[in-house]
Amino acid sequence: MLMPYEYMKMQRLQSIRRKSLIFRTLLQRWAFLMPVVLIGVFVIGHVLTKQQSVEVRHVQKKAMSNEEVNTEYGMHYNTAYESMDRVGLGIDGSSTSESNDTYKSTINNEKESGFTVLAMSSYTYVDMTENWLRSIETLHIYPNITIIATDLAAYNELTKFSDSLSLIQAPTPRKPGDRSYTHFRWKYVLDLLQRNQDVLVSDVDTVWLENPFPYFWNRHDIFISWNPVSKRCPGLIFLRSTQNTIQFVTEFINRLSKEDSDTKVLNFMIDNQVIPTLTYSILDPLRFISGWFYFNDDWRTRHANVSPVVIHANGINMTSKDADWHDAQVKHLKKYGLWFNGNAKLTWEAGTASFVVAK
Secondary structure (H helix, E strand, C coil): CCCHHHHHHHHHHHHHHHHHHHHHHHHHHHHHHHHHHHHHHHHHHHHHHHHHCCCCCCCEEEECCHHHHHHHHCCEECCCCEEEECCCCCCCCCCCCCCHHHEECCCCCHHHHCEEEEEEECHHHHHHHHHHHHHHHCCCCCCCEEEEECCHHHHHHHCCCCCCCECCCCCCCCCCCCHHHHHHHHHHHHHHHHCCCEEEEECCCEEECCCCHHHHCCCCCEEEEEECCCEEEEEEEEECCCHHHHHHHHHHHHHHCCCCCHHHHHHHHHHCCCCCCCCEEECCCCCEEEHHHHCCHHHHHHCCCCCCCEEECCCCCCCCCCCCHHHHHHHHHHHCCCCCCCCCCCCCCCCCEEEEECC
């Protein structure tokens, strides 16, 4: 007869044997699923890791220290600045930046800054050019600005802007919008890139309401503005001086010899990944706003919390009262409080802006 403790011991052993038998049976029956489970765990881990990495078409956050900002652009800020690169299109219009007063550029020349703002102006758009410059001036930032004057009349008017502006004699006039006009601008962009200069190409019918440069901090090759009609728009595009960008612009210029529209060439090359290694970001269209949106009252009502960085005066519906497209743009800029022109001279610091004429 078993003693109580011996009986309990036997019961525990039998229980352990039963559990072991059940485990071995399950293992034998379902062993073929183990590879599937392991593969599933690997795939899920890979997806989660990839979602956390910096990708071209996804919203991403990136903060840079003051030291990194100083190294990148020669800027100095009063306080630490945290930036969010908002790349996708399904995003709200809330601002992630601090006020404009928290930072001030101390850039004085190309050698120090490492980048150039490039624009073009004909005589017709001299007033728009002045408005663009004055909007930048209100931000108390002084980037290196190169303006390509496309005719002698434009050159003569630009000389009146400021005593500090450096000017170069105008050559044979070019008509804005024709192939040679567009071709020259991009050849000049390529020249700057090859000299290790980052380039921000800006149309003069834009208005700057906030310093745009903090939005170009991450390491994509190019940053492109967007509108609902032409999609990617070269009216505001930042190009970093990288081998990818230089290859892209070189091929871009080759294709412009057969196509008048740089917008069409830009979209074709991006859509077809002509330079496969090129990376790009779409600038947040709720901060870098097209006129297709901003001049639509219904849209502005729905996005009352939007804080614009740059507004592009495109997408305007002309009326019979408008003399031409330029006239319609000026009227819209004035209507929406985006006209900064006045009698006072521009106060650019000496040597910070220069004018180059197309040759």
